[in-house]
Amino acid sequence: MLTCKEFLAELSDFLDEQTDAEIKSKLERHISECPNCWVICDTTKKTISVYKGMKTCTIPEDVHARLMAAVERKAAAKKV
Amino acid sequence: MFLHAAGPGNGYGYSPAFAPPANTWENGNSRKMATESFTLAAAPEISEEAKAELELVNRAREGDATAFSTLIRQYEGKIFRLAMNITQNREDAEDVLQESFLKAYEHLDQFQGNSKFYTWVVRIAVNQALMKLRKRKSDRSVSLDEQIDTGEDTVIREIAAWDPDPEIQYSQKELSGILTEAIDGLLPIYRTVFTLRDVDGLSTEETADVLDLSVPAVKSRLLRARLQLRDKLTRFFKRKGDDAFAYM
Numbered sequence: 001m002l003t004c005k006e007f008l009a010e011l012s013d014f015l016d017e018q019t020d021a022e023i024k025s026k027l028e029r030h031i032s033e034c035p036n037c038w039v040i041c042d043t044t045k046k047t048i049s050v051y052k053g054m055k056t057c058t059i060p061e062d063v064h065a066r067l068m069a070a071v072e073r074k075a076a077a078k079k080v
Numbered sequence: 081m082f083l084h085a086a087g088p089g090n091g092y093g094y095s096p097a098f099a100p101p102a103n104t105w106e107n108g109n110s111r112k113m114a115t116e117s118f119t120l121a122a123a124p125e126i127s128e129e130a131k132a133e134l135e136l137v138n139r140a141r142e143g144d145a146t147a148f149s150t151l152i153r154q155y156e157g158k159i160f161r162l163a164m165n166i167t168q169n170r171e172d173a174e175d176v177l178q179e180s181f182l183k184a185y186e187h188l189d190q191f192q193g194n195s196k197f198y199t200w201v202v203r204i205a206v207n208q209a210l211m212k213l214r215k216r217k218s219d220r221s222v223s224l225d226e227q228i229d230t231g232e233d234t235v236i237r238e239i240a241a242w243d244p245d246p247e248i249q250y251s252q253k254e255l256s257g258i259l260t261e262a263i264d265g266l267l268p269i270y271r272t273v274f275t276l277r278d279v280d281g282l283s284t285e286e287t288a289d290v291l292d293l294s295v296p297a298v299k300s301r302l303l304r305a306r307l308q309l310r311d312k313l314t315r316f317f318k319r320k321g322d323d324a325f326a327y328m
Contacts (some may be wrong), residue, residue, distance in 0.1 A: 036239055042241070063174050070182060
């Protein structure tokens with residue numbers, strides 16, 4: 001059985017489904033027997049999920065306008 | 081016991097050794113200058129989306145301002161969010177946004193087309209943002225590549241199960257405030273890696289490439305970032321009535 005420390009070291013790869021089959025089955029066995037690590041795994045997965053669901057911010061219109069004006073100035077200078 | 085409380089002196093430091101290359105687009109052999117337009121035939125495995133993007137880049141190179149505007153529209157939100165995450169300052173973030181796209185425009189002929197346009201621009205943006213941070217902290221420079229694998233910042237302060245859909249208890253605005261505050265509480269190395277990898281959806285390899293870090297370094301920082309955010313969010317998302325308890 002893996003220790004909690006070993007489990008935690010593999011947690012990211014486990015959540016990203018980047019572990020090989022043998023390690024994956026050891027990790028699954030560990031969380032089925034360790035309630036603390038099960039909670040950590042579940043809540044870390046949800047952490048990633050809520051951030052993935054974050055909408056890309058629409059940038060303020062004035063910021064966009066200044067950016068476009070700067071690019072247009074650069075484009076005009078390039079043509080000269 | 082394997083989890084430690086974070087000490088004030090551990091983790092991310094500031095290294096004068098770090099100096100992002102001024103000419104980001106010329107950094108390393110993999111980014112040799114490509115002065116010719118990238119041809120679609122050179123990459124037969126390319127996706128439809130990437131093809132369309134390369135076409136935009138090629139048109140922009142030929143002076144089509146609308147094509148470059150389309151690229152800006154596509155990525156300005158993500159670049160601005162990343163710049164806000166790194167600099168935590170709106171004025172700096174706006175500067176980073178503008179400088180990144182201006183540099184990209186100026187050096188479009190050096191975009192090789194063997195990576196996504198976004199990863200090319202975001203690399204410029206990360207370096208611009210780090211330079212802003214270094215300027216603000218004038219007595220120290222900011223490093224992303226410092227050895228920090230001490231284990232001291234793998235913090236698990238409490239464990240409590242969350243509601244199945246914790247985010248639905250909050251309005252979109254409240255949720256956004258909670259998530260932003262949690263990210264802002266991370267050190268720059270962690271919030272940058274987390275934003276690129278988990279928010280923007282770059283692969284581990286792309287993140288490593290953008291930040292000039294090794295893949296193991298990205299993975300190590302990502303794990304710490306995820307665990308620290310988990311810890312911060314537990315305060316908001318834990319199931320009502322459950323007591324949080326310290327780990328071990």
